[in-house]
Amino acid sequence: MAVPDSQHRLPRPDAPGPRLLSDAREASLAAGLIARDERALVQLVEVATPWLLAVAQAMLADRDEAEEVVQEAFTIAWRRVDLFDQSSGRLMPWLLRITRNRAIDRLRGRRRRVDKARRLLALGGLGAGSAAPVEPDEAGTPGWQVHRAVHAALAALPPDQRDVVQLAYFEGLTHSEIAGRLAIPLGTVKTRLRLAFDKLRGGLSSLKDWVV
Amino acid sequence: MIAHDWFVEHRTDFVARTLEPDEERSFTEHLGGCADCRAAIARLEQELAWLPMGLAPVPPRPGLTRSLVAGALGERRGPPRWLVPFALAASLALSLGAWFWALGTTRAFERQLAQERGRLVEELAMTRDTLGIIREAGMVRHASISMGKKQGGMLIFADERTHRWNVVVYGLPASEPGEVCQFWFITDSGMVRGVEVKTDGRSPALLTLPMPPNARNVMGAALTIEPMGATGAAPAGVELAHLML
């Protein structure tokens, strides 16, 4: 069990350098949504979809269902943009959170974990469902630098902590479900998660910019 | 009564959503009355905001982004939802027929068809789930609406299992220029703006709606006529229907 591997897909040395999507640019995207500017929605969908699909698909192990969840996230972003609090957060994390929560709600509502585990096995492991091939110009993929930084933070965790984060955060399992899956005591699950999240909070705190 | 220390200790678990469902419910209730925990949760959410991006991006299938935009804008995509099960059943039958035929041909083709069949079976399961909102709705509510000579109504199928509603609005004339028909959730903390409902006097509008985020207790729904482009937090126009669950 491992964090989805992207080390072999690091940007080429000659790839164009990353450009920051400035606060101002993101704010203008948010302002566009609030002003019901459909061009802002189109831009957001183009930039955010691959990342939202990754989250939903990792959880649901079902491409069609993942697309439905992503649709719900964009529908909320477009129709309920009033819920987005510009003062306390960024647009992309808001969308990621909606997507992750909707995917978890579906998982729990449907009690489909058994099926999912079966499908995951059929897919040949955890990474296979979530780490679909990416186009060769990753450095040009909006958000790729953020992905690399988060990936590095995850890779820096001890394997036992990384495994529980994988199951908890990226697959939506609860404490007791993780304990069952890994055949370890509940207290151990909680401790490992707590240690891991403390490290991740420290490691990710410097990540402020959504990078294109 | 859960000691406050428990909530402090499990804040990260709440953000990561690793608590058991009953624990999550207790935590959500606690947040309603604890500003400290609300502030701490907001801080943790910001600190872990980018974590989901640890997963490698998944390139969308061709045409998906266009369809996502259309979906968010509320434009109809593909055939009406009620047609889908029939279309799926037909294609499944065709696929099964082809599958038997393929037994006599190459193994590769056979595998391909089996995969296709598996995909269709999954799609069918998903469609059943969508229909499940209607079939297994824990609550069905109806309100009649009169508009001039037109008699219509609003029908809500509430599925508590998936926290979604299927809402059917029928028999209403097209909105006047500059006006829209607006759906509202009634929650314990007031009205929450839902979606605009496109009415045309002919076909019913069918909406599948997730519960509004941040609304803890949805108690009902209302339909109003609002000025186009209005974004107010509360209805300002004429109320057409008002339904309590």
Ligand SMILES: [Zn+2]
């Ligand atoms: Zn508290």
